[in-house]
Amino acid sequence: MEYKYERNKENYEDFASGRVLYNAQGTTAFPVRLASEIVQRCFQVLEAKGSKGPYSIYDPCCGGAYLLTVIGLLHNDRIQRIYASDINADVLGIAEKNLSLLTVTGINKRKEQIKEYIRLYNKASHISALESAERLSSCIAGSNMESVTAFQSDVTASDNKVIHNRVNIVITDLPYGDIVTWRSDSSDPLVDFFDSVYDLLEPTHSVLAVIADKSQKLKHEKFRRIEFVKIGKRQMALFEPIKASN
Numbered sequence: 001m002e003y004k005y006e007r008n009k010e011n012y013e014d015f016a017s018g019r020v021l022y023n024a025q026g027t028t029a030f031p032v033r034l035a036s037e038i039v040q041r042c043f044q045v046l047e048a049k050g051s052k053g054p055y056s057i058y059d060p061c062c063g064g065a066y067l068l069t070v071i072g073l074l075h076n077d078r079i080q081r082i083y084a085s086d087i088n089a090d091v092l093g094i095a096e097k098n099l100s101l102l103t104v105t106g107i108n109k110r111k112e113q114i115k116e117y118i119r120l121y122n123k124a125s126h127i128s129a130l131e132s133a134e135r136l137s138s139c140i141a142g143s144n145m146e147s148v149t150a151f152q153s154d155v156t157a158s159d160n161k162v163i164h165n166r167v168n169i170v171i172t173d174l175p176y177g178d179i180v181t182w183r184s185d186s187s188d189p190l191v192d193f194f195d196s197v198y199d200l201l202e203p204t205h206s207v208l209a210v211i212a213d214k215s216q217k218l219k220h221e222k223f224r225r226i227e228f229v230k231i232g233k234r235q236m237a238l239f240e241p242i243k244a245s246n
């Protein structure tokens with residue numbers, strides 16, 4: 001894939017999982033450059049539809065919300081509301097902690113925690129983490145973020161009771177591999193995933209970005225696929241919902 005927005009490889013160590021962003025068993029990280037590239041492609045699709053933002057964004061398989069937190073840190077001037085959900089209640093605590101870093105209170109709390117580690121252990125890694133936290137703090141100055149909500153939900157079961165206003169962007173890194181697999185009673189989780197997010201997307205001004213391993217077929221009758229790329233072991237597709245005819 002050729003990068004259109006994140007043309008240069010930057011140093012993303014400030015975003016490293018476990019440094020300032022929290023990590024835990026059962027959660028995964030996501031390449032920062034790729035996350036930023038994909039969300040900017042989503043912004044571009046919405047702009048072309050006449051929607052200038054700020055936008056609402058939802059990850060229905062959020063894990064520890066690493067992807068959403070990185071996006072929120074880098075692009076909070078363009079995002080108003082974040083929703084995050086996962087079927088696994090055990091990862092939602094980490095998701096909430098990561099998403100708290102998008103607020104002044106949350107990042108200050110993390111800074112105090114790292115300062116305490118420095119007092120206790122005086123390790124070089126904690127000193128550099130504090131420097132990263134200071135730089136991430138400056139990322140959220142000028143943020144347009146109004147709300148951040150994390151909740152438990154099975155995306156294949158259409159059981160959402162939390163999102164009342166339809167969203168502009170659904171972005172998700174689908175479960176695959178050894179650490180995280182689909183958990184669902186559905187006979188076809190991928191089809192049910194598409195069906196369920198269709199009902200949550202704003203009909204005209206919305207875009208769906210799906211990242212997956214190469215084994216999953218990224219297509220569905222209710223969506224028009226508008227971009228498709230391969231990036232190493234992953235594939236990524238952007239979709240727009242096809243309007244239901246009356």
Ligand SMILES: C[S@@+](CC[C@H](N)C(=O)[O-])C[C@H]1O[C@@H](n2cnc3c(N)ncnc32)[C@H](O)[C@@H]1O
Nearest residue numbers: 061062063064065066067087154155175182183
């Ligand atoms: C690849 S991980 C996502 C990682 C996340 N993007 C991040 O940045 O931390 C996939 C997630 O899908 C979740 N998952 C599996 N089946 C699900 C389902 N039916 N509904 C919602 N989430 C599900 C897993 O619990 C896992 O956390």
